[in-house]
Amino acid sequence: MTRRPGWRACCCTRSWRSPTRRSGPSGTPPGSRKCVSSPPVGAEGDPGEGTGIHVPFAGKLRPGVFLARPNRFLCRVLLDGPPGTPMGDPVEAHLPDPGRLKELLVPGRRVRVEAAPNPNRRTPWTLRLVESPHRSDRPDREDWISLDTTLPNRLVAQGLKEGLLEEFAGWELVRAEVTRGGSRFDFLLARDVDSGEVDRRELDPRKVDPGEVVSGDAASRDELLLEVKSVTLVEEGLALFPDAVTARGRRHLEELTEIVQEGGHAAVLFVAQREDVREIRAAAAIDPAFARALEKAIQAGVRVLGRRCRVDPQGVELLGPVPAGPG
Structure with missing residues (x-):
């Protein structure tokens, strides 16, 4: 089955459906059955729970380690170097979340930063993700938290x-x-x-x-x-x-x-x-x-x-x- 650009999959009809098609009172297109195959919400994140509502990051995120937060919108991060090389120099990163975040932004915690689209910006990086302090019981997965309030x-x-x-x-x-x-x-x-x-x-x-x-x-x-x-x-x-x-x-x-x-x-x-x-x-x-x-x-x-x-x-x-x- 070929996916058409801008369309999404319907788990009941096994077909692709336009997201702009007008829905009936229940939120499903007239004449179609409501999707009921998704499992209930659970704290571990069931694979079938995905909605298809996804915002990708503009560029590849760079790993690093959180060092300090001089003010509400500024962090210092130690970037990871290539495999087998020492850590890089500390860099400044914009923090798009002005909240306290005291339980998350702890020195030594792993983070992910994104290069600023404008190379002349005062802060050349943006802090996007921080590792969760509550590690998952599943060793094959990493738990991340987004720090962008927008x-x-x-x-x-x-x-x-x-x-x-x-x-x-x-x-x-x-x-x-x-x-x-x-x-x-x-x-x-x-x-x-x-x-x-x-x-x-x-x-x-x-x-x-x-x-x-x-x-x-x-x-x-x-x-x-x-x-x-x-x-x-x-x-x-x-x-x-x-x-x-x-x-x-x-x-x-x-x-x-x-x-x-x-x-x-x-x-x-x-x-x-x-x-x-x-x-x-x-x-x-x-x-x-x-x-x-x-x-x-x-x-x-x-x-x-x-x-x-x-x-x-x-x-x-x-x-x-x-x-x-x-x-």
């Missing part, structure tokens, strides 16, 4: 565009980066209630690209604001967010709660950038105000969802859902 948004955007996230079946992506109230949220989704055609500008002419026409009556469309949170802290399979006090994250929850209380729709999706995760909870011991805001959001009707990732030096794949909730 990567979950890229994974979710890909999943939304291709209709691969069952949590949002029936919703379509309108745009990313939407301002509501005093905050900017990651994604605006919409779904049709009635049929018909409408210029998307009628939904909100300030926020949407002009000229896009979609099905649905503007007065009969629901909108949903989606905020994505990157998670790296894990304790014995329990992923915790945040790893430091976050006033911005608390404000997001409070504003999403107000939107739902006024009759709107909102969701928070926590994405753990590692595989050794059973569930995701608010880190009440670190940020009790965030934990209280999350509990109030759930009570108001904000959807709180979780996913985890499979990470290796080639890229990051979004895996299936995991439970998420208050601390």
